[in-house]
Every structure is written in structure tokens, then in C-alpha cells.
Amino acid sequence: MVNGIAKKIGNCLYEIPRDYKKGMRVPARIYASEELLGSMDNAVFEQLTNVAMLPGIQNYALCMPDGHSGYGFPIGGVAAIDIEDGVISPGGIGFDINCGVRFFITSLTFQEFSPKLNQIMDMLFSRIPSGVGGKGIVSLNDKQFDEAMVKGCQWAIEHGYGINEDLTFCEENGCIANAKPEAVSGKARERGKEQIGSLGSGNHYLEFQIIRENDIQSRDIANRFGITGNNQIACMIHCGSRGFGHQIATDYLELFISVMKQKYHIDIPDRELACAPFHSKEGQSYFHAMNCAINIAFLNRQLIFHIVRDVLCQVFKKSPEELGIKLIYDVCHNTAKIEQYDINGKNKKLLVHRKGATRAFTKDMKGIPELYREIGQPVLIGGSMQSASYILVGGPMAKESFYSTVHGSGRVMSRQQAKKRFKGRDLANQMEREGIIVKTRSFSGLAEEAGAAYKDIDEVIDAITRAGLSIPVARMIPIGSIKG
Amino acid sequence: MSEDSNEYFEFVEDITLADIAIHCKAKTVEKIFKLNAEALLHVCLEEPSKLKKVEKCHVFLQHNYLDLLLVKFLNELIFIKDTRGLLVYPEAIQIIYSNDVFTFEADCIGDYITNGYDINIDPKAVTMHKVKCEKINDDEWESFIVIDV
Numbered sequence: 001m002v003n004g005i006a007k008k009i010g011n012c013l014y015e016i017p018r019d020y021k022k023g024m025r026v027p028a029r030i031y032a033s034e035e036l037l038g039s040m041d042n043a044v045f046e047q048l049t050n051v052a053m054l055p056g057i058q059n060y061a062l063c064m065p066d067g068h069s070g071y072g073f074p075i076g077g078v079a080a081i082d083i084e085d086g087v088i089s090p091g092g093i094g095f096d097i098n099c100g101v102r103f104f105i106t107s108l109t110f111q112e113f114s115p116k117l118n119q120i121m122d123m124l125f126s127r128i129p130s131g132v133g134g135k136g137i138v139s140l141n142d143k144q145f146d147e148a149m150v151k152g153c154q155w156a157i158e159h160g161y162g163i164n165e166d167l168t169f170c171e172e173n174g175c176i177a178n179a180k181p182e183a184v185s186g187k188a189r190e191r192g193k194e195q196i197g198s199l200g201s202g203n204h205y206l207e208f209q210i211i212r213e214n215d216i217q218s219r220d221i222a223n224r225f226g227i228t229g230n231n232q233i234a235c236m237i238h239c240g241s242r243g244f245g246h247q248i249a250t251d252y253l254e255l256f257i258s259v260m261k262q263k264y265h266i267d268i269p270d271r272e273l274a275c276a277p278f279h280s281k282e283g284q285s286y287f288h289a290m291n292c293a294i295n296i297a298f299l300n301r302q303l304i305f306h307i308v309r310d311v312l313c314q315v316f317k318k319s320p321e322e323l324g325i326k327l328i329y330d331v332c333h334n335t336a337k338i339e340q341y342d343i344n345g346k347n348k349k350l351l352v353h354r355k356g357a358t359r360a361f362t363k364d365m366k367g368i369p370e371l372y373r374e375i376g377q378p379v380l381i382g383g384s385m386q387s388a389s390y391i392l393v394g395g396p397m398a399k400e401s402f403y404s405t406v407h408g409s410g411r412v413m414s415r416q417q418a419k420k421r422f423k424g425r426d427l428a429n430q431m432e433r434e435g436i437i438v439k440t441r442s443f444s445g446l447a448e449e450a451g452a453a454y455k456d457i458d459e460v461i462d463a464i465t466r467a468g469l470s471i472p473v474a475r476m477i478p479i480g481s482i483k484g
Numbered sequence: 485m486s487e488d489s490n491e492y493f494e495f496v497e498d499i500t501l502a503d504i505a506i507h508c509k510a511k512t513v514e515k516i517f518k519l520n521a522e523a524l525l526h527v528c529l530e531e532p533s534k535l536k537k538v539e540k541c542h543v544f545l546q547h548n549y550l551d552l553l554l555v556k557f558l559n560e561l562i563f564i565k566d567t568r569g570l571l572v573y574p575e576a577i578q579i580i581y582s583n584d585v586f587t588f589e590a591d592c593i594g595d596y597i598t599n600g601y602d603i604n605i606d607p608k609a610v611t612m613h614k615v616k617c618e619k620i621n622d623d624e625w626e627s628f629i630v631i632d633v
Contacts, residue, residue, distance in 0.1 A: 041498065068501045071613030071630050075502060095609045095632045132528055132565070132597055132606040191566045201606035202633050203502075243566040246608040246632075250559055253612060254552070271612040411501040415605070415633070442603045444530050484606070 005045050006030055006037065012065070012467040016049055023269075024052040029060040031401065033463045036065050039412055039455065043069035050270050051079050056086015056278075058343050058350055062401055064357050065463040066410030066455060070094070072272030075356035075411075078404040081278070083338060083349050087266065088283045089275035090256065090290075092353030093336050095249040097290055098297030099204075099240030100171075100332040101358075101380040101407075102305055103391065106312070107324025110210045110231040110479070116315050117208065121439050121480050123311045124206065128304055130199035130484040131441030136242075137197025137303045145193045146181040152295030153330075156302040166302060168369050170330035171359065171377075174298040176337075180288035185251045188289070192244025192296060197303035201445055201484035203408075204239040206304065207382070209389060209476035217472040221375050221393060226326050227474050234476055236389055237304050238382050239484075240334065245293035252286040278351055287336075294335055301330055328391065329369075329378040333358045333407035341402065352402050360405040360470055362394035379470055381461070383409050385438070385483065386431060386451025389476045390461050397468030405469045406461075409454035418453040419444060431481075440483040449483060491515055493523040500613065500630055508627045513550070514577040516617060516625045517557055517588070521573045524558055527631060528571055530602035538595040539570055545588045551617040553579075553586045554627060558610040561592075565607075569597050608632045 006014035052061035067076030072091030153174025256274035376393035424443025499505035525532040547553035572594030
């Protein structure tokens with residue numbers, strides 16, 4: 001037993017039994033090494049066992065090794081819920097709907113890239129809005145915004161912000177179905193339409209990285225992705241649906257609180273876990289609005305990617321093909337998606353809530369690009385701004401976690417503690433000495449994101465590898481970071 | 485912390501690692517709402533005391549529950565920030581309870597984010613996690629909220 005609560009049941013796998021708390025419908029499972037489990041705050045266990053009470057939850061309430069306490073669900077939480085008799089919960093998705101990661105590689109080497117890095121960072125910092133109140137790359141009228149909610153990345157391609165091939169390498173091809181703008185409030189529209197194509201703040205970033213030869217962990221798979229490891233330059237973009245998604249979550253959380261107990265007689269101990277039956281009027285309305293936010297987040301990352309590609313072409317005076325720019329994948333980590341699973345011999349449609357957890361489909365599964373069918377979907381995991389990031393694929397035990405894995409390092413230090421311990425300007429100078437150039441609109445915000453505020457990413461990756469959830473392909477080292 | 489030791493806000497550690505928890509105590513419910521708005525400004529700005537009084541706006545809200553009214557009020561301030569680029573706080577607040585409904589009205593004032601302020605972090609939303617706003621003694625009110633950043 002660890003912390004007197006969780007019992008070890010497998011390699012990097014712990015379980016809290018169903019009788020731990022009255023009302024739990026399934027056990028709770030935590031993927032972690034003993035050290036990572038020990039570093040989790042107790043609120044994680046309380047929140048995860050509350051998640052296990054949600055109507056319709058199947059098998060287990062899950063927490064990934066990067067898990068830490070959030071509100072309602074822990075961050076790193078996964079709950080697969082039967083859509084026939086279960087619920088949908090905005091708290092299981094998070095306010096930043098479809099926060100996710102886009103990752104592309106180039107054929108440029110560090111030696112070719114580094115003399116231009118400062119210039120590139122300056123250009124991107126001025127062209128990509130970030131920070132508090134940052135307005136977007138595009139300004140949409142009401143009709144365009146409605147189209148964008150339905151089309152996601154497709155809208156960007158139709159309006160000259162990308163090429164068709166970009167769509168191939170996005171989860172859901174950058175456009176999820178069942179997005180209905182009529183389910184979106186006027187407030188969400190007003191809040192979102194001026195922010196499309198912006199990084200935001202907090203832990204969102206755009207980061208240039210190097211992939212070194214000795215950081216390739218699965219050579220065959222890396223080759224299939226086009227990753228050579230020859231001090232190759234890559235780039236990772238981490239952001240979500242901005243104020244649009246935040247407002248949708250806020251609107252529906254309030255609505256669900258008003259109907260959960262009175263209308264649907266659902267009793268859950270935390271209001272942040274407010275939910276409604278998936279097939280109810282309210283549940284369907286949120287599902288349709290959430291899908292609009294998923295599409296807006298895809299569009300957001302596409303617009304930013306387009307600007308980065310344009311800047312690289314401008315600086316090197318070469319075409320994207322000549323620079324070997326290749327989008328590897330765009331993957332979500334705050335969503336609820338309908339997926340089919342065999343549960344005790346019955347084929348069921350489950351709404352898989354992933355809050356700070358990445359989908360990790362394995363080889364031969366539908367829903368991943370044809371090019372990756374034999375290797376599995378790329379899983380993109382950002383570390384802290386001072387540590388490595390990873391590209392992985394789904395592992396042999398991924399089905400046990402509803403094909404879900406980690407989304408990042410996971411915090412171990414609160415923002416207030418980090419701000420007391422680090423000074424943003426000193427940190428920026430230290431990072432520069434470490435070979436990482438930083439651009440930020442907020443040095444105090446930078447201090448909150450110090451590497452020491454996060455778990456060791458290598459330990460987190462080791463835990464999911466040992467648990468069989470994912471297979472590491474390559475490790476990327478940061479060299480330039482634009483923070484929101 | 486606010487200046488009056490009996491009426492204050494504080495950021496609470498170890499509630500949610502990635503987000504920001506705010507605890508307030510005050511003599512009146514109106515002051516509780518005001519302190520929460522001040523705390524929200526501290527989340528957004530490095531030096532909130534430097535915020536100039538440039539632009540006014542009026543906020544009118546209703547809710548059946550006082551704690552959820554507080555959430556609604558702070559979410560409204562975040563909405564004003566995102567849609568108008570304005571960071572505001574309330575100067576005068578009135579809260580009335582009648583026919584099972586709390587009615588909130590406030591005159592707010594502040595300035596545009598783009599007017600050269602040192603920015604801290606962008607709040608996304610006020611969560612319902614452990615939210616509390618209640619009278620705990622005669623002349624003593626307490627609130628607790630978590631802001632997603």
C-alpha cells in the first residue's frame with residue numbers, strides 16, 4: 001500500500017479499491033512509479049475516487065503518471081463513460097477544451113539554424129499574439145466564425161492558412177464531427193472570435209527543439225516519422241481553444257449544476273464534476289458546443305503553425321519543401337470523444353473523457369493517418385520549458401487505459417511557490433546560459449513555469465514505458481521558447 | 485494580503501498545483517466580493533496598485549446562490565478582460581437578497597491591458613471547486629475560490 005490508499009497491482013500500476021469510498025462505481029487506478037505516486041498530492045486520490053462515482057463509468061477511473069490535483073477531475077485523469085446510460089462532464093475535459101500539441105520537424109540542423117534563431121524568435125514573437133489580452137492572427141465575422149466552429153483546420157486551408165496535407169496529420173483531420181454552433185452562447189462567441197490564432201498564457205508555448213542522435217530511442221519508428229536525429233530542428237506548439245473554450249465550459253458548468261440534482265437526480269460530491277446524461281438535451285447541447293471548441297483549437301494551432309512555417313521560409317529564403325518542414329501530428333489532450341470498446345464481451349460506445357491525457361492509438365487502429373497505420377499514432381509530450389519533450393507511440397498495454405497516456409511532466413510545485421523561489425528575469429538569463437532563448441510577455445509568469453516546478457519528464461516517460469502504455473521514439477531538447 | 489488584517493485575501497498553497505486558490509475574510513459580503521476582484525487583479529498584473537482609473541463599466545448579475553453569484557461576478561470580470569481588453573475592479577457594490585434571488589450591482593473602473601502594464605498571468609475561468617461564500621460569524625464573512633490559469 002502507498003499512502004495507505006493505493007495498492008500496487010502491476011508494473012507502475014496502483015489501484016484504489018471500489019470500497020474505498022461510498023458511491024464509487026469502479027476502482028481507481030493510477031499509473032506511476034512509486035516515486036511519482038509518492039509525489040502526488042492527496043487531492044489527486046480524492047478527486048480520482050470522486051470521478052469513479054460518475055454514472056456510466058466503465059472499468060476504472062484512471063490517472064496518468066503526470067497527474068496532479070486539478071478541480072473535479074485530477075489533471076491526467078481519464079474516464080470512459082457509456083453513452084447509453086452515462087453522463088458527460090465538462091470538469092472531465094477542462095476549461096481549455098482541446099488544449100493540445102502540434103509538432104513538426106525540419107531538415108535543418110542546429111548548425112544551420114542557430115545563427116538565425118534570435119531573428120526567428122523575434123519575428124515570431126511579434127507575429128504570434130501571446131499573453132494576457134492577446135488578440136488573434138485573424139478576426140472573423142459572425143458567419144466566418146460559425147463556419148470555423150464546424151470546419152476547424154479545414155477553414156484555415158480554405159482561407160490560405162495552410163495546405164491540404166496539414167489536415168492529414170491532425171487528430172480527427174483537424175475537424176471533429178458533431179460541432180453545432182447553435183449550441184454556443186453569444187458570450188462564448190464574443191469572447192472567442194478575436195482570439196483565434198493566439199498562444200494565450202500560463203503553460204502555453206511555442207518551442208524550437210533539437211533532436212540529437214543519442215536521443216533516438218526507437219530507430220525504425222523514428223525513420224518512419226522522418227526523424228533523423230542529426231541535430232535536427234523541430235518545433236512544438238502547445239495551446240488550446242482560448243477564451244472560446246473557457247466560456248463554453250463556464251456556461252455549461254453553470255447549466256449542469258442547475259439540472260444535475262434537481263432534474264436528473266445525480267449526486268456527486270464535487271460541484272466541479274457537474275454532469276448531465278449524455279443523451280439529455282443539456283448533455284447533447286454541451287457535446288455539440290464542446291466539439292465547436294475542439295475545432296477552434298485545431299484552427300488556432302493551424303494558424304500559428306502557418307505563421308511559423310512562413311517565417312522560416314522568409315528567413316532561410318527557401319520553400320517549405322526545401323526546408324523539409326513536415327507536420328508530424330497535432331494531438332489533443334483535453335477532450336471527450338466517442339470511441340468503441342469491448343467491455344466484458346459487449347461492444348460499447350464510450351465517451352472517453354481525457355483531461356490532461358493524450359490519446360495513444362496503436363498500430364492498425366482506425367482514426368490515425370494511413371502513413372502511421374503500421375506504427376501507431378504519434379503521441380506528443382511536452383516537458384517543462386527547461387527540460388526535454390518526447391515523441392512516442394501507443395504501447396502494448398494501451399488498451400487498458402482506453403488508449404490514453406500522459407500529456408506532460410505534471411506540476412509538483414504551486415504557482416505561488418514557484419514565484420517565491422524563482423525570479424523570471426534571472427530564470428531567463430539562466431536558461432540562456434543553458435542554451436535556451438526565451439521570449440515572454442510576463443517574467444513573473446515565466447517564474448511560475450520554472451523547470452523545477454514540474455516532475456522529471458524522463459521519470460514520467462519511464463513510468464508509462466514500463467506500464468506498457470507508450471513506446472518512446474525520440475527525445476527533444478529545447479533551444480528557443482516563446483511563452484505566453 | 486489586503487491592508488486591514490481583519491479583512492484580507494490570500495493565495496492558498498497546495499489546493500490545486502496548476503491553478504490559483506483565493507481565500508478571503510471580510511466584515512461584509514460586499515467587501516468579500518471586492519477583495520476577490522482585487523485578488524483577481526493580482527493574478528493578472530504584477531503591480532495592480534498602478535492600475536489607472538480610465539474606463540468605467542456597470543455589472544448587474546443575479547443568482548439563487550451567493551457562492552455561485554461570486555463565481556459569476558469574477559467570471560464576468562474575466563469576460564470583460566477578454567472582450568474589451570479592460571481590467572476593472574468594483575468601486576461600489578450592492579448585493580440584495582429578495583424572493584430567493586441575490587442581485588448584484590457594481591460600478592467598476594479600470595484601464596486597458598494594452599496601456600503598458602506588467603502582465604502576470606491570464607486567468608481562464610473561475611471554477612466551482614470547493615467554492616464557498618458565507619457568513620461565519622457576526623460581522624465575519626469568508627470565501628474560497630479556485631481560478632483556472
